[in-house]
Amino acid sequence: MKITFILPAIGKKQGEKYIGTWKMEPLTIAVLKALTPNEFETELYDDRIELINYETDTDLVVITVETYTARRSYLIAEEFKKRGKPVVMGGYHVTLLPDEAAMQADAIIIGNAEKVWGRLLEDFKSGCMKKKYIGEVAYSNVLPDKSIFKGKKYLPVSLVETGRGCCHSCEFCAISGYYNCKYYKRDHSCIISDIEQNAHKYYFFVDDNLVADKNNARELFAKVEPLKIKWAGQGTLSMAKDAELLKGMKRSGCELILIGFESLEEESLRQMNKSWNIVLKERDELVKRIHDAGIGIYATFVFGYDGDTARTFHDTVEFAKKHKFYTAAFNHLLPFPGTALYERLKAEDRLLYDKWWLDGNYKYGELAFKPKNMPHEELSRLCRLSRKEFSSLPTVLSRGLSSMKRSSPLMWSLFWAMNLRLGEEIDEKMNVPIGRNLDELPK
Ligand code: SF4
Missing domain, CATH: 3.40.50.280 (Cobalamin-binding domain)
Known part of the structure; x- marks a missing residue:
């Protein structure tokens, strides 16, 4: 069979x-x-x-x-x-x-x-x-069988799962609903065996929030350190409050961490239920600590909350440029089903599509709801402009030089490949109709 x-x-x-x-x-x-x-x-x-x-x-x-x-x-x-x-x-x-x-x-x-x-x-x-x-939230002890990828051209990065779920409940995030605001750590011996069975030297740790349980993260980093690998993963800004955690992270081979800043506006952070990012305060200082530890940041931002205006885009791009992030994503909000955001926008009669994910008229990069302070087309345009500005040649050059100081040679070469392709990649993806076409089917 x-x-x-x-x-x-x-x-x-x-x-x-x-x-x-x-x-x-x-x-x-x-x-x-x-x-x-x-x-x-x-x-x-x-x-x-x-x-x-x-x-x-x-x-x-x-x-x-x-x-x-x-x-x-x-x-x-x-x-x-x-x-x-x-x-x-x-x-x-x-x-x-x-x-x-x-x-x-x-x-x-x-x-x-x-x-x-x-x-x-x-x-x-x-x-x-x-x-x-x-199913249930439970890990199996088997190691992934990657022989099924034979002959396919993927990035030369090995994916290893380290945890699932997240203890937070950001309004727009489907993860928190799926895992009921809990973090499930994976057994460390399985993680180590999984790392050891991979052929590549570079890893991406698949985890919704690798530092959700800081003690677990510290122990894991100590076990990964002797393997002498390089890795990237996903965390939160709060990890910068813990100097020992950051040191352990770097010693274990961390080169790049994805952090969801989401917004610089307090009102927006409150509305998205991410006010724990406000409580942290000292945002600039925390970013500096991560960079000083020799770890690059992939920063993500989201636009479309009720307090966002054209000024928000400008300030966010300036913040990203000032800190010379390794890379950044400037996304608009998207109401995913099953999220509190979807339910709120529906109740406020602000959805442009009842089910955008099934609508043949919906295209990648389009807004699926009515923002408060500007037409939806304008918000989409400003997101795109922010990405373009961040991936413009002078900005890429200045970020590349800073990245050289904190990354390994591989991450530095990857920086150019990633950032110089960023603008092009955005244009390729924009306005792709979701779903269609199936014209590759035999006639
Ligand atoms: S911190 Fe990240 S993973 Fe956790 S709920 Fe918020 S957006 Fe989702």
């Missing part, structure tokens, strides 16, 4: 194959591969980097669905179902909106799949696959 895993893209422009490059390995699929008994043959189509063979001789199609890829996932499922292939769906979006996904699939997995995957395959073999499998 054969299982075909599919990782859908967001969408594709008419006549063009892909919407981006620089893709990371889809880790979840390697975990499912490891949990799949040998009697099943497996294959993967990563829609982001290759064409799907809809005529593949398979017995079961398994699609990982995120909100951005939901429409395309459903279209892909339809094509396989037309060919008589049963389809299973899982992933964040399925967990957030199980009833919607259940209408598109023969079976769905709600929550983390590890504990129910074996049972689903057994049921499938015996011809009695159920409509719904409810």
